Amino acid sequence: MSLDLAAIRDAHARIQPFIKRTPVLTSERLDAAAGGQLFFKCENFQEAGAFKSRGACNAVFSLTDAEAATGVVTHSSGNHAAALARAAQLRGITAHIVMPAGAAQSKVRNVGSYGGWITFTEPNLTAREEACARVARQTGATIVHPFDDLRVAAGQGTATIELLEDTPDLDVILCPVGGGGLLSGTAVAAKALKPGIKVIGVEPALGDDVAQSFRAGKRISIPTPATIADGLRTNCTGEKNFPIIRQYVDDVVTVTEENIVTAMRAIWEALHIVIEPSAAVPYAAILEGKVSAKDQRIGLIVTGGNADLDKLPWLKPEGSQPPM
Amino acid sequence: MSLDLAAIRDAHARIQPFIKRTPVLTSERLDAAAGGQLFFKCENFQEAGAFKSRGACNAVFSLTDAEAATGVVTHSSGNHAAALARAAQLRGITAHIVMPAGAAQSKVRNVGSYGGWITFTEPNLTAREEACARVARQTGATIVHPFDDLRVAAGQGTATIELLEDTPDLDVILCPVGGGGLLSGTAVAAKALKPGIKVIGVEPALGDDVAQSFRAGKRISIPTPATIADGLRTNCTGEKNFPIIRQYVDDVVTVTEENIVTAMRAIWEALHIVIEPSAAVPYAAILEGKVSAKDQRIGLIVTGGNADLDKLPWLKPEGSQPPM
Numbered sequence: 205m206s207l208d209l210a211a212i213r214d215a216h217a218r219i220q221p222f223i224k225r226t227p228v229l230t231s232e233r234l235d236a237a238a239g240g241q242l243f244f245k246c247e248n249f250q251e252a253g254a255f256k257s258r259g260a261c262n263a264v265f266s267l268t269d270a271e272a273a274t275g276v277v278t279h280s281s282g283n284h285a286a287a288l289a290r291a292a293q294l295r296g297i298t299a300h301i302v303m304p305a306g307a308a309q310s311k312v313r314n315v316g317s318y319g320g321w322i323t324f325t326e327p328n329l330t331a332r333e334e335a336c337a338r339v340a341r342q343t344g345a346t347i348v349h350p351f352d353d354l355r356v357a358a359g360q361g362t363a364t365i366e367l368l369e370d371t372p373d374l375d376v377i378l379c380p381v382g383g384g385g386l387l388s389g390t391a392v393a394a395k396a397l398k399p400g401i402k403v404i405g406v407e408p409a410l411g412d413d414v415a416q417s418f419r420a421g422k423r424i425s426i427p428t429p430a431t432i433a434d435g436l437r438t439n440c441t442g443e444k445n446f447p448i449i450r451q452y453v454d455d456v457v458t459v460t461e462e463n464i465v466t467a468m469r470a471i472w473e474a475l476h477i478v479i480e481p482s483a484a485v486p487y488a489a490i491l492e493g494k495v496s497a498k499d500q501r502i503g504l505i506v507t508g509g510n511a512d513l514d515k516l517p518w519l520k521p522e523g524s525q526p527p528m
Numbered sequence: 529m530s531l532d533l534a535a536i537r538d539a540h541a542r543i544q545p546f547i548k549r550t551p552v553l554t555s556e557r558l559d560a561a562a563g564g565q566l567f568f569k570c571e572n573f574q575e576a577g578a579f580k581s582r583g584a585c586n587a588v589f590s591l592t593d594a595e596a597a598t599g600v601v602t603h604s605s606g607n608h609a610a611a612l613a614r615a616a617q618l619r620g621i622t623a624h625i626v627m628p629a630g631a632a633q634s635k636v637r638n639v640g641s642y643g644g645w646i647t648f649t650e651p652n653l654t655a656r657e658e659a660c661a662r663v664a665r666q667t668g669a670t671i672v673h674p675f676d677d678l679r680v681a682a683g684q685g686t687a688t689i690e691l692l693e694d695t696p697d698l699d700v701i702l703c704p705v706g707g708g709g710l711l712s713g714t715a716v717a718a719k720a721l722k723p724g725i726k727v728i729g730v731e732p733a734l735g736d737d738v739a740q741s742f743r744a745g746k747r748i749s750i751p752t753p754a755t756i757a758d759g760l761r762t763n764c765t766g767e768k769n770f771p772i773i774r775q776y777v778d779d780v781v782t783v784t785e786e787n788i789v790t791a792m793r794a795i796w797e798a799l800h801i802v803i804e805p806s807a808a809v810p811y812a813a814i815l816e817g818k819v820s821a822k823d824q825r826i827g828l829i830v831t832g833g834n835a836d837l838d839k840l841p842w843l844k845p846e847g848s849q850p851p852m
Binding site: 220249253469472477509514 | 573
């Protein structure tokens, strides 16, 4: 397949019964502070708490019955893992999830709650990829990569179809970027539906592989970044995603850890929603002045809401260091 | 005026330009736990963070130009204060807010941010009522009581018109009750639109004046309750509200402080929304088994989102007492 508007529309029709149409929220206060109009597409309300349910459902429900019979497998400890386990459960097939030993109990429980089978492995990328390939060989399961898979990217792009239906007159869309699945789908959908729109990827400065790659014109790999935005701790943008990002994305900008936390709290307070640090990254770009909202209508993809309610990053013991 | 569906529909048309149509959210997990279907009407997303904007806007925009010219006054330190200041600012008139000395700085700032004029007074009901009456005498301002005012109650009832438009097949509506303005408006709207529906008021057991009054058939006053649900710390249900509650409400049930906190956290986690303790009270009634959700379709009014993000009630030092 190729990633185009038709593929994203197909995905939207396919996943409709299994996902939520999430609302777009606004805030008088955030608008006044930004000097423009901000439209937050709330994928924190998506099933399993993140946009990942869109891509995972599209991948799982794209399989033929014969392919589906042997299940799916992925390596992820985060939102993709839960979303894939849920999608597989909905189709009545097995999901194998490769997770690093020592993953947070809440994440293990989350995958388990959707009936996912967990394979623990060493906490490094090579071990995880090998374990994933081994499970695929042994079971015949189809690998559903968290981002470097065009069915996944097409699913992620469906959020932008909804966003532009609800708020057609956007000037800019800001989108977090980790591996680039969401950014690819977002950019393809946005440019097809509204050619004049700008699409800007935003990532933590601590993990700026996509910004570096975008400038260099080739994929650059970095060590796993220690950003608080745990959904964006990727080493390198996807092989399939990168050419799409080069073609359709206008810019990739970075934000500091401090501004991610400030943005996260501002959104909790002004919009009254729970979002995870990764989801605050687009608004951080406005706070940091990396993107001017002055007289602009800006859509922001709020990617997920799976924050740890026992450890809020702004509740720090006195004298402690800024989060990293 | 009398409080009927026509008055609530009038209010809805009047306030439309100044309020949000808030979404109704659902959660697969909360439904599975409850054994029924739960529909959360998210007034935490309402302007100024609470349903209070509905009643305040209806009261302010119901005034004649001559009445409006001399402004409005109320005594409240909470969501009604901010909502009234905002409504007055939108109409371009003055709002005087009588607040107890020692009110939280965040609340003072909030009223100030909407241009409200603040009169500080002793922190007891008599002093507040006297100060309110004095301001009204001196300025000619119209008193807009936080709940014992039928224009306010009609405004609050507009949330139920929207809820029943979005989810017509509800069996039950659960609604927090403090002074009874929201419960009155909710019950009148619900019974007019869907006579077979049940409307149940829920209040903290620590402040069970409405439950007591409902059983006794007369208004019973209690000392200001020390419940964590700060929006429901009322002494007695409103004189105008009580006969309406007796006529239209099916039951009033109470919940423990512990269940309010458990419900609040469950909603933050499953729905990914920020709600204040008072807004968790209806779901607490389901958790506590006071209302059975088994095979029922239940609407819950999520009243507000102005929680203190620096003091989450489930983050307690070890060995500390349950919240009160």
